Amino acid sequence: MIENKVSNPYYILLVLVGYIVLRYIFIPAINSNKQISEKREGLGIILILVLCLFAIQDTDYFHYETALEEMSHGVILHFEDIYYAIGSMVSYNYFLFRLVIWGSAFALFCWSVNRLNVPLVMSLFFFVTMYLTKFSYARASLAMSIGLFGFTFLVKPIKLKWLSYLGGVSVILVSFLFHKSAVFMIPVYILSLFKINKYTIGVACLLIPLGYYFISEYGISILMSTDDNGTIANSAQGYLMKDSSNKGIAVLILQYLERIPYYLILYIIIQNVINKRYLLLPYYQRSMFNVVLYVLVFSSLFLFNYSMNTDVMYYRFLYYSILPLSVTLPLLVQISGNRKLLKVAYTMGFLSVSYSILYSFYNAYLSA
Secondary structure: OOOOOOOOHHHHHHHHHHHHHHHHHHHHHHOOOOOOOHHHHHHHHHHHHHHHHHOOOOHHHHHHHHHHHHHHOOOOOOOOHHHHHHHHHOOOOHHHHHHHHHHHHHHHHHHHHHHOOOOHHHHHHHHHHHHHHHHOOOOHHHHHHHHHHHHHHHHOOOOOHHHHHHHHHHHHHHHOOOOHHHHHHHHHHHHHOOOOOHHHHHHHHHHHHHHHHHHHHHHHHHHOOOOOOOOHHHHHHHHHHOOOOOOOHHHHHHHHHHHHHHHHHHHHHHHHHHOOHHHHOOHHHHHHHHHHHHHHHHHHHHHOOOOOOOHHHHHHHHHHHHHHHHHHHHHHHHHOOOHHHHHHHHHHHHHHHHHHHHHHHHHHHHHO
């Protein structure tokens, strides 16, 4: 076991500067009349990769570093088996470990964006502005990217459709090997294959009370069941038993800043479905609206109080929307008549990321 490490507060300030520079690089992309140069785009992609690799060096960053060190000594952890193989492949070098995981995740995300014919620079603007810090801290990011990549072959198949469907399903199932929580996305992807309309939205709304009943009556007891094999139930127990009762005002502010943009965007999506402006888009792009809709509905079930700490479960599932949202937001810029509300959403997203980095700086400064 290596000793606990403390973040360098000035490094975190450097991350904030890099984040602001990134936003400046990609911000012209949201104006459809402007194009950014290839050099500027390339610089932005390199800087994104750097921030993914080094992230905000706080609890999660050091947790993975510690875990990799323990793996090298044969310690059995709660990680999926694939990470032991990756650790061994890179000789337990932490930089290479992060390069393989987050580098692959980012590359697959960009590939998915291109497959869906969404302007990459616009997608990267929203990815940077609202979701980069979330993407860079958790190994589930690779499972997210793999699942999304597989889904693109279901909604936009290649010429050999049977091969595309088989490959897409296989890739989605493979994502489960990289994080147990990816199983949550299987029903989401199935439902998202069906066309979205006002009736689909009605069904999604009906799922909320039904889901609440199922989770309150059966779900928590299933997740809390004991299992000696270290399966999903054991992972969930750790999240549910964490004490989140001592939240200070700073954390509560951050939570509201983080949550509100998701639901503002959901409202804008519903608006565009009801007024049928979403029909301006091809099916494979509209399907991303479905993914966002169902992820937000299902994750929101964990906002209710089940006499357990379901907040962690809520965020775990909510973050599966960050890549679909990074694809969906450029589409909303193109078709939405509610640009002002959209601007409010991504401005709040920018403020929440900036606030979270400054909050990390504050904690690191106190620790130092």
